[in-house]
Amino acid sequence: MRILQLHSNFIEYKPVKKEAAIAEECEKKKHRLEELIVLFTCVEQGDDETVAKKAIEEIKSSLEKLKVNRILIYPYAHLSNTLANPITALRIVKAMDKHAKEVGIKTYRAPFGWCKQFSISIKGHPLAEQAKIILPGELKEEKKKKWKIPKPEYLILALDGRAVLAEDYKFGKGEEDFKALVEKEAFKKEAVGGEPRFISVLKKFGFEWESSSDSGHMRYGPKAALMVDLAGDYAWQSVTELGIPSFSIKGTNLFNLNIPAIKEHADLFGERLYTVRVGNEEYVLKYAACFQQFSMIKDWTISYRQIPLGMFEIADSYRLEQSGECLLGFRLRRFYMPDYHIFCKGLEHAKQVSIRVHKKIYEKIRELGNDYVSVYNLTKSFFEKNREFLGQLVEIEKKPVLLRFVPEKKYYWVINVEYNIIDELKRPREIATFQIDIGNARRFGIKFVDRNREKVYPPILHIAVLGGIERYIFTVFDTALKQKIPRLPLWLSPIQVRVIPVSDSFAKDAEKIADEIEGYQIRVDVDDRSITMQKKVREAEMAWINYIVVIGQKEVDSGMLAVRDRETRKIRKMSLRELMDEVKEKLEGKPFRSLTLPRFLSQRPQFW
Helix, strand or coil: CEEEEEEEEEEEEEEEEECCCCCCCCCCCCEEEEEEEEEEEECECCCCHHHHHHHHHHHHHHHHHHCCCEEEEEECHHHCCCECCHHHHHHHHHHHHHHHHHCCCEEEECCCCEEEEEEEEECCCCCCEEEEECCCCCCCCCCCCCCCCCCCEEEEECCCCCEEEHHHCCCCCCCHHHHHHHHHHCCCCCCCCCCCCHHHHHHHCCEEECCCCCCCCEEECHHHHHHHHHHHHHHHHHHHCCCCCEEECCCCCEEECCCHHHHHHHHHHCCCCCEEEECCEEEEECCCCHHHHHHHHCCCCCEHHHCCEEEEEEEEEECCCCHHHCECCCECCEEEEEEEEEECCCHHHHHHHHHHHHHHHHHHHHHCCCCCEEEEEEEHHHHHHCHHHHHHHHHHHCCCEEEEEECCCCCCEEEEEEEEEECCCCCEEEEEEEEEECCHHHHHCCCEECCCCCEECCCEEEEECCCCHHHHHHHHHHHHHCCCCCCCCHHHCCCCEEEEECCHHHHHHHHHHHHHHHCCCCCEEECCCCCCHHHHHHHHHHCCCCEEEEECHHHHHHCEEEEEECCCCEEEEEEHHHHHHHHHHHHCCCCCCCCCCCCEHHHCCCCC
16 A cells, blocks of 8 residues: 655645546545645555554554544555555445544545546645555564455446445345345355245155265155156256257266366366266266266267257256255255256357346246345456446346355356345345356367367356255245245146045046146056045145145035135135146246156045
8 A cells, every 4th residue: 555644734625526436435525624734645565454453553644643534535546666556445444434533533434436636735844744654464462364355346236237335335225135146145144044834835745854874965745746846847948948949968977087178177166076986986966967968969970060058967966065054955965956058159148148147037036936146256357348238137137136255267168157045034045146157168169169269268157046955945835935825836836726526426527637637747646535525625725735626516516616715715616627628827937747646635645
């Protein structure tokens, strides 16, 4: 840090024009201060908050000699050619302001990021003008410590394109979910405790821990297994909707850590690796589809005419999460990841495709009646060079986003977007994601031949449009529980229609109706148990069945069914044709799988 310290009779200054994206808000009016020390302050590369503290300590010593206790911190970039980035500079200038006030100095600060007019009068004594250079390092009273990586820096990118420090952002009406995200990510505020209701609902649908396995491993009963398969089908359908030629593949879970590319990628992932030793070789269980897809596509001969190209796999994935942090249906050690990679022509092409991906991710969450708040992890250089691209992403979101800056060249990606819902306990939960990867193509030897017959290593988009399968289903249940009457999307409901005969004498009529409904690719079952009709209806309601059809003499004679509609909470009179037409219309465009249970409830174990 460089400081020009001036003992002044007065200074007058007026902000004229913003010259930085993170310029602080202020009025364009003239300010005048008298009898003070003016600190023209320039923050340089490598400066941190220790510099701010050291500067104030040295300034305080000067103030005592000059018998003055008023300072103006005036950001002034013209004292050095090695400037810190604006975000760091503003943070350190604010730290100076804070430390000065803490030690009792009357402190003023000129706005950061503005071109300003100023006039100044300097006192005429030997100590009136002093130049200071403050270097990073430990404070005198502190014991020596190991060097620590600076904490991540956060900005909020507003809808109007302003970039604001997280601590300075004013949350508006309707931004409660975004505020919850910022408080957790940027300010590390602890979330409210308690067990969310979705845990008991998941268990009711057959999502459970497997006690005979490792921590964080689930098992899936018939209803749960059906939902997992349907969500997987929908993940594939969602990526094909992007209109990019794509290939669905399958492969192994086990990859050799002695292969340099595998080892390098695994090292980037960190400590959450499941490893297996076979003989003298060490293997890693894959944590996403990257290894299998990259290993396969590197052996393909690809022309530039075939780019963009997509690869999809529902990867049986393993991540060694902390056992105490595992959460049924959300944070797991073993899960299904519908991982999609798009291989692009270059960075600009990757950004264009990313816009389509971003729209699709938001389309799918809003289809459920929910919405995301997002964290963009990115490098400062990518932020500074790609403001227009980031603005396009924010425009699709229709809300501000939190920017988290990471060190240059530390990761294989230049931007990594985390899409979070806010659950019923007001806690952010990361669901979907996408990354722009600029490192792995070269690492794994993935290339295509361009029009000049040159080899090109393509940027790769890593995408989970729905998020992990279990996390998508978690989102579905969390969304349902926020409704007055919780219900599942019809296409994902394990049982879409239940037929209930009022007595055993109408069992055949119920079976005949179920046959017709099933013929239209609608999942239907029949409650043929010898219990009261009222209990059958109550249990169907507790199972969140979308349509409950009651069959008795009146319905047989009239041909009109008494249909309980969970969405409207009404009993409606409908013909069988009207019911099937309505259900088919709601299911249009969604995947279908057959019932994974016996049709008749009397044939199921009591648990079901």
